[in-house]
Amino acid sequence: MTDCLVTDGGATAGYLRVGRHDFALYISPPGGAGGARLHGCPRLHTALAGHEVAVLRRLQHATSVGGFVGELREVLERQLAADALAGSLTPALPPAAFYEQLIAEVDGIGWASLCGLSPSLDELQLTIDDTARRAHVLTLSLPPDYPARSPVARAALPAPFELRWAPGERPSLAAAAAQFRGALAAHQSLWDELDDLDREAWVLEPKHPTRDVCHRRLALGGHCSLLVTLHPTAPSSLPELRFLGAERSIAPLRRALNSRLAEWRPERRVRLNLQALLGLALPSPVAADAADAADYSVECAICYEYLLDGEPPNVACDGCAKPFHQACLAEWLQALPSTQQSFNRLFGECVYCSKPISIEAVR
Template sequence: MATVLPLNAQLTAFQVFLPVQGKEYEFGLHNVPSPEEAGKVSLRNAKLDCKLELRMLLEGFEHVLQERMKQSLDVATFVEEFKDILDRIVQAQPQVVLPPASFYARIVAEIEAIGWEHVAWISPQLTTLHLCFFDVAGREHIVHVNLPPDYPEKQPLATADLPIAVELRWGPDGTMNAILSQFQLAAERFQDFWANMEDIDKHVWVMEPEHPSRANCFRRIALGGHCSLSITVNPLSPRSIPEYRFFGSDALISPIRKRMDSCMSHWYVMDRLLRINLEDVLELTFPCPQDTDQDDISANCIICYNYRLPHGTGDWVSKEGLVPDRVCDNGSCGRPFHSACLVEWLRAIPTTRQSFDVLFGSCPCCSHPIMVKCTSG
């Protein structure tokens, strides 16, 4: 049964001790209506004061509590409602299975075998570890390891920022040293890949991703004139011809695309960096941030001034949203737009014409004729 203790003589503040599922939770209740108002005014303006553990349990259910407070006309009624809510939340919590004592002894022994210098972080329960190592080029790598309670009988989950995931080989004699060794061996396969990607990141203006990880095989490279080149590199053969796609005004992109398609015989796979091969085939030097005008590079939509629209759909969507996918065909303009922004803009202009699902109008920047497909009339 709950214990409700008054904190003042006016009976407008209480401390409540609530037993739920064999555990006692404590919370304060303030700004309670006075006894004269009891049964007439709800607790809608009362304030809850919960400790951290209880606040975390109630996270996401605050609106339910507020609704119950509005409906409760006295403290006793609300405490019963609170108990009902908390009982349901606690029952829904996943049960934590603690490993046996032998588990902890084994983990400590295995860490000592590989050396504590290889442990970047470890959870208090010893069930999650971040193991670190350096490859031959001096790059630091972190392996995230989650250990099941019945480790090592059950295989752990191990991941790292590698362009190709490691398929962990595991057996009854598996150890953390075996995990570390397999990731070290895998990292050696990608030394040339990382060397080429680091060269690109250092010498050219990379538009995407903003903060590439060592697992990213994709780069979107600025070409100038609001044009860009996206490449997806084969991590096992990083100097070979990548998958590529050009973005920008057709007037500017067409000659560059033709050079790319017709000059593949100039590609020297083994003895040149990927960036050098690309520049040689395209007969240009990629802009770098140090000597390039930001306005010439910017890929932000000229209408909304943002690069990404949340919850987009299409070929070029990431978890952050849709990037500009339409450009002005005027070679001296070439400004980028989100199709959705351009549709809204053109529909607001009286001179815009529509034929079936295509809008015809003028570029918001230079007034050059522009068209965009819309989803509805």
């Protein structure tokens, strides 16, 4: 098995192969009060024993997930070089009492809640509904001496989630599920607002958001979009807003928003507040299938991509309002014999409507 790591919504999960050993890991998104956190299978915890603080420090200061994974691999390779540790990574099977305890606890919470179980029975997934009947998955990694030691929990939540036990309290699956329900209750308002945006507005991205993602990019029309990031602990307050598109097109929207900021009402839906402040109706999901859906596109009309070197389209045609990356449009115009150049500026025709368009040449 080779490395298999997938990043979605800011979180990274999968398997890391070092030597002959596979380590399951999950890196939570960097957002939130606790910052990025590393979770893993019992084998990973055994290999990193005594190095947890150093690994966490490397994660907090890493500039990219790939860079941190490379450093983590180096740490594991050094640990595996010791024969004693390499031998300890293949522990004996848990005693029969471990399996008896696990089966009894799953009986107690109901087998219908069990949606996943690893072949070695050291990791299980529980489906738990919140008060709005939204399904959430809680993953529990069980140490070999469970329940003497607590399981490690991970879930798609906007804030870090860790199991905590009172002095003398014995860990159990039922208690872990109860703690998870408490964590779900804290985010009901946030998910209500995000579900309303997903249902009533045209969300350009993310296409398949997980419950730990607090942002939505909404189509506005005129080849513009709005990136809305809700506050996890105060979702009805004024969110972080960023207009995306050509400056000529988004400038009027920005002015309208700034002139009406005092009209934000926390008791009103975020979507309705945005419509009131912008003075327009947000396009609905059905607009994506309409005949004029192309009018809402925000991708570059030449390369058909949204981001180029991390930047969205920043030039728009005065005639048809099609958006372009400056580099894409400059390259296109330079290839046309009819384009004129004066100093560092190109004068030509729009790719689509043939109206005059000019742009600075990209060096």
